[in-house]
Amino acid sequence: MTINFQFPEDFWWGSATSATQIEGAAKEDGKAKNIWDHWYEKEPNRFFDEIGPDTTSNFYHTYKEDIKLMKEIGHNTFRLSISWSRFMPYGEVNQKAADFYNHVIDELIAQDIEPFVNLFHFDMPFDLQQQGGWESREVVEKYVDYAKTCFQLFGDRVTKWFTFNEPIVPVEGGYLYDFHYPNIVDAKKATQVAYHTMIAHAKAVEAFRTYNDNGSKIGIILNLTPSYPRSNNPADLRASRIADLFFNRSFLDPAVLGEYPSELIEILNEHGLLPNTEVGDKELLRENKVDILGVNYYQPRRVKAKEYLPNPYAPFMPDMYFDSYEMPGRKMNKYRGWEIYEKGIYDILKNLKDNYGNIESFISENGMGVQNEERFLRNREIQDDYRIEFIKEHLKWVHQAIQENCNVKGYHLWAFMDNWSWMNAYKNRYGFFAVDLKTMKRTPKKSAHWIKHVAENNGF
Ligand code: BGP
Numbered sequence: 001m002t003i004n005f006q007f008p009e010d011f012w013w014g015s016a017t018s019a020t021q022i023e024g025a026a027k028e029d030g031k032a033k034n035i036w037d038h039w040y041e042k043e044p045n046r047f048f049d050e051i052g053p054d055t056t057s058n059f060y061h062t063y064k065e066d067i068k069l070m071k072e073i074g075h076n077t078f079r080l081s082i083s084w085s086r087f088m089p090y091g092e093v094n095q096k097a098a099d100f101y102n103h104v105i106d107e108l109i110a111q112d113i114e115p116f117v118n119l120f121h122f123d124m125p126f127d128l129q130q131q132g133g134w135e136s137r138e139v140v141e142k143y144v145d146y147a148k149t150c151f152q153l154f155g156d157r158v159t160k161w162f163t164f165n166e167p168i169v170p171v172e173g174g175y176l177y178d179f180h181y182p183n184i185v186d187a188k189k190a191t192q193v194a195y196h197t198m199i200a201h202a203k204a205v206e207a208f209r210t211y212n213d214n215g216s217k218i219g220i221i222l223n224l225t226p227s228y229p230r231s232n233n234p235a236d237l238r239a240s241r242i243a244d245l246f247f248n249r250s251f252l253d254p255a256v257l258g259e260y261p262s263e264l265i266e267i268l269n270e271h272g273l274l275p276n277t278e279v280g281d282k283e284l285l286r287e288n289k290v291d292i293l294g295v296n297y298y299q300p301r302r303v304k305a306k307e308y309l310p311n312p313y314a315p316f317m318p319d320m321y322f323d324s325y326e327m328p329g330r331k332m333n334k335y336r337g338w339e340i341y342e343k344g345i346y347d348i349l350k351n352l353k354d355n356y357g358n359i360e361s362f363i364s365e366n367g368m369g370v371q372n373e374e375r376f377l378r379n380r381e382i383q384d385d386y387r388i389e390f391i392k393e394h395l396k397w398v399h400q401a402i403q404e405n406c407n408v409k410g411y412h413l414w415a416f417m418d419n420w421s422w423m424n425a426y427k428n429r430y431g432f433f434a435v436d437l438k439t440m441k442r443t444p445k446k447s448a449h450w451i452k453h454v455a456e457n458n459g460f
Pocket of ligand 1: 296365369
């Protein structure tokens with residue numbers, strides 16, 4: 001067999017998940033409510049098919065079998081998140097939760113699968129949300145306590161840590177566009193929340209440096225959406241640059257370079273949206289840059305200049321600076337409604353090389369969501385050739401980036417198995433393994449067999 005796309009020997013092959021999306025057991029063994037448990041109780045009809053976070057993919061009870069399946073399909077790495085509200089409800093360690101995460105980590109290591117552990121994936125404990133959530137600087141300190149406790153308890157075995165997954169999403173969803181709790185529209189609070197998240201991140205990195213001196217690494221996972229202007233005319237270019245500032249550089253720059261882009265500060269200042277800061281914050285950010293960056297990539301952002309000038313009295317929204325447009329002839333994931341643009345993954349990696357010191361990175365999420373995927377079932381297996389094609393075409397560009405010396409070390413599919421995706425619940429299926437929601441039975445899709453060969457051959 002000829003391997004046309006050979007990856008480096010120590011390349012990380014794996015997949016990603018998050019606690020709320022796979023564990024289930026939302027009320028078991030002392031887990032406290034998080035914002036999702038609360039929001040679902042209040043408004044179940046906002047969730048697809050009214051399926052809530054109490055019935056996710058049951059990993060809490062099946063982790064052993066699931067880790068075996070990971071091994072079977074050639075994973076050498078796997079991303080999970082710790083549920084803050086399970087692990088430290090009300091500020092004290094819940095021993096049952098500590099046991100659970102210890103078992104998961106030990107089991108992964110026993111199977112030669114390196115755990116990549118993320119500390120926050122959208123799941124603010126409800127009790128802390130009532131105290132202000134990320135709007136509150138006290139909650140930042142509580143997060144730092146939680147992070148320290150995780151480093152202390154699991155840091156002897158976990159060598160890859162991440163402070164946040166897609167920190168911009170709770171800002172957009174919770175404070176601008178109504179798809180996360182607390183569902184308010186308030187740009188001033190949005191910038192405060194975004195800023196406090198970065199402060200929490202930097203303080204966790206700072207704490208990590210004092211606990212871990214064994215070569216472990218810490219990073220952040222960002223959803224990067226490369227911004228492509230409709231044309232080269234100055235208005236389109238500016239619109240695209242501003243979208244990039246809001247949606248990528250607002251977190252990428254402070255995390256990797258240790259400071260916010262000055263143009264972003266100017267724009268926020270014009271609108272009276274600068275957050276409250278404390279003495280020493282600037283130094284904190286500057287001195288606590290990440291070692292490693294996780295890149296989640298699903299789709300590009302296509303941008304053009306605004307057709308109509310925004311109403312000067314309307315409250316601030318990032319999209320008052322640009323309009324989105326549909327590129328003619330674009331390729332679509334018609335089962336999810338997202339554009340597919342594989343070269344975007346390469347553009348991100350090149351940008352990291354050219355403008356972000358070639359920071360060590362890996363693809364921490366990439367994947368293809370499909371509605372009603374059971375329609376592709378033949379001979380008791382989902383024939384997800386579209387997913388294989390999707391992964392392959394993205395991997396070709398990752399390979400190209402490696403040829404050009406981009407410092408990218410691995411690829412994680414979103415997701416290991418079908419899982420509960422916030423308001424979309426089980427609408428879009430992403431897994432290498434299908435999950436039957438009645439029996440919780442896992443069945444490998446065709447892509448699971450395919451990735452096994454890719455991982456074993458380190459290429460395809
Ligand atoms: C990413 C999140 C994941 C996951 C994925 C799929 O942005 O990090 O948590 O949910 O999106 O989302 P969806 O099911 O809405 O397509």
